[in-house]
Amino acid sequence: MSASNGPSRRTIAAWIIGALVAGLGTGVVLGILRPSGTQTVAASADATSEGATPTPSVTASASASRSPSRSASAPAPQPAVFVATPWDTKGLELSNLKTVRRTDTGAIEITVDRLTFHTGKKAADYFAKHPELEPAEFAIENQNRRIYTFTLVPGTPIFLGPMIGQTDPPRAADAGQLVDGFARASAAGTEVFVWLRHDNKDKGWVSYLAEQYFP
Numbered sequence: 091m092s093a094s095n096g097p098s099r100r101t102i103a104a105w106i107i108g109a110l111v112a113g114l115g116t117g118v119v120l121g122i123l124r125p126s127g128t129q130t131v132a133a134s135a136d137a138t139s140e141g142a143t144p145t146p147s148v149t150a151s152a153s154a155s156r157s158p159s160r161s162a163s164a165p166a167p168q169p170a171v172f173v174a175t176p177w178d179t180k181g182l183e184l185s186n187l188k189t190v191r192r193t194d195t196g197a198i199e200i201t202v203d204r205l206t207f208h209t210g211k212k213a214a215d216y217f218a219k220h221p222e223l224e225p226a227e228f229a230i231e232n233q234n235r236r237i238y239t240f241t242l243v244p245g246t247p248i249f250l251g252p253m254i255g256q257t258d259p260p261r262a263a264d265a266g267q268l269v270d271g272f273a274r275a276s277a278a279g280t281e282v283f284v285w286l287r288h289d290n291k292d293k294g295w296v297s298y299l300a301e302q303y304f305p
Contacts, residue, residue, distance in 0.1 A: 164241075164243045164244075164295045165243060165289055165295055165297050166243070166297065167243045167244070167245040167246045167247065167297045167298070168246070168247055168287055168297045168298040169247070170247040170262065171247070172247075172249050172260065172262070172300065173285070173298070173300065176285040176300065176302075177207050177209055177228070178209070181287050182285045182286065182287055182298070183204060183205070183207075183285065183286055183287075183288070184204075184205045184206075184207045184230065184283060184284075184285055184286075184302060185202035185203060185204050185205055185238075185283065185284055185285075185286055186202060186203040186205060186232075186281065186282070186283055187200060187201075187202055187272065187282040187283065187284050188200075188201040188202055188203060188237060189201045189272075189276075190268055190269055190272040190273075191269070192265070192269055193241075197241050197242070197244075198241065198242040198246075198265045198268065198269065199239065199240070199241050199242075200239070200240050200241075200242070200296065200299075201237050201238065201239050201240075202237070202238050202240065202284070202286070203232065203235060203236075203237055203238075204234070204236075204238055205230050205231065205232055205283075206230065206231045206232075206233055207228065207229075207230050208228065208229040208230070208231065209227070209228055212229075213225075213226070213227065213228055213229045216229045216231065217229060238292070238293075239293045240286070240288050240293070240294055240295060240296045241293075241294075241295055241296065242265070242295075242296045242297075242299065243295050243296065243297045246296060246297055246298060246299060247262070247298055247299070247300075248262065248263045248264065248265065248267070248268050248299050248300075249261060249262055249263065249299070249300035249301060250263040250267060250268065250271055250301050251300075251301040251302070251303040252301075252303055253271075253275050253280055253281075253282050253301060253303070254267075254268065254271035254272050254274075254275055254282055254301050255267060255271050255301065256271070258303065259303070260300055260301050260303065268299070282301065283301070283302035284299050284300060284301050284302055285298075285299070285300045285302055286298065286299055
């Protein structure tokens with residue numbers, strides 16, 4: 091199966107069983123978005139809202155969080171188009187979402203643990219280096235446990251799924267729904283994963299955010 095088609099339901103089920111057995115003790119997860127196709131919608135990160143895998147485990151190298159400096163200027167937000175195959179799209183990165191808050195200025199600030207998503211030959215090479223792991227179509231590696239801080243560019247497209255937005259497939263949402271939905275998920279002890287497009291700078295900017303669905 092090609093990486094762009096994503097894993098089969100049977101493969102996903104096998105990953106889930108494997109995760110339950112392993113207990114996900116290493117903080118490494120495999121998953122797949124279940125999109126309904128590309129959507130063009132209006133979504134704004136500065137809008138407000140009234141209310142609102144199992145995977146092979148990987149040895150991660152711990153790194154202390156530090157206090158970085160903010161990027162000088164915010165980039166333009168991405169077009170409000172849902173990316174159906176983020177793992178196959180240049181510039182998008184999977185992250186474990188740790189916190190979401192609205193600052194005193196009204197900006198949306200998030201902290202994340204950045205992950206590396208391997209497919210195709212890179213996934214095969216990764217498993218070749220880790221023979222103790224059972225090979226799969228995808229591998230997600232936590233190479234560095236440092237926590238990064240990003241601010242959403244005003245107008246950033248936001249797409250929320252079952253964990254935050256209580257919807258499947260992911261749908262366009264506003265900043266208020268992101269803040270409120272993450273608070274509910276966090277209170278329930280639910281881990282949240284998102285695909286981000288960011289400027290790759292310490293304490294930088296995010297211009298696209300979409301929740302990663304884990305079946």
